[in-house]
Amino acid sequence: MIFSIFCSTLLADTKVLSDTSMQFEPIFSSDKILDRFTKTQNEQSYENYKELIVRYAKQNNLNAMLLAAIIKVESNFDKKAVSATNAIGLMQIKLDQSVSDVYKNIFGRIDLPPIEQLLDPQFNISIGSAYLNLISTKYFKDIKNPQTKEYCIIAAYNAGAGEVLRTFSSNKIEAQTIINNQMPDEVLANLKTKLMNEQGRRYIQKVLDAKNELETKNSTRSPNRDSFIFVNPLNR
Structure with a gap:
C-alpha cells in the first residue's frame, strides 16, 4: 500500500478528489498480515485496551467493536507490534506526511510524532x-446506508478511500451514487472481488470475522452489552 495521501491538512476544505480522479491513498500500513509482525512474548487482548477503545470510539462516533476488530487484525492487540515496513503499534500507523x-488536526502541531509515542496505546x-472518523465524515460522507459505509470504511483503512471508490467508478460522486444504489451485501461482494488491492479484499473479511468474534465473546461476558458497544456505526 502506498502511504502518501495529500499534503494539505485532513480537515481543510480543499478538494481532495476531482470529479474524474482520486488522488488520496491510505495513511496506514499495507503490511498487516499478523505473521509479519515483530511481536512481544506477552499475550494481549481486547480487555487490556477496552477502556481506551470505548473512549475513542465514543469520541469519534465509531462502533467500539469495529474499532477493536481493526486493532485485532492490525496487531493482535500487541502495543509493541512493528511490521516489516515499520508500521507501528496497535493500529499499525506509519509515519509520513x-x-x-x-497529528496537526488533533494536536495543532506541524511536526511528526516520535516513534516512541506511536507505541503508546492511547496515542x-x-x-x-x-x-476512521475522517473516512466516515469526509471521504464517504455521502454514503447513506450505515452498514454499507462500515464495509467501505474497513476496506479504506487498509486499501485507501480512493481505491475503494475506484472500485465502483473513477468519478468520486458517481462512485458514491453507485454505492448508494446497491444493497450492503452487493457492495461487500464487489469490494471482496473487485477491489484492486488484493490484500484489501482479504482484509475486509478478516475484520468482519474479528468483529463477530469479539461481539460474541463480550455478549456472554457482560449483561449490559450496550455499555461499551455503540450501535450507530460510523454514521453521523
Missing part, C-alpha cells in the same frame, strides 16, 4: 480512530 496531517488509538 499524512500522519503529520492527522496510537487516538490517531487511528480519528482517521
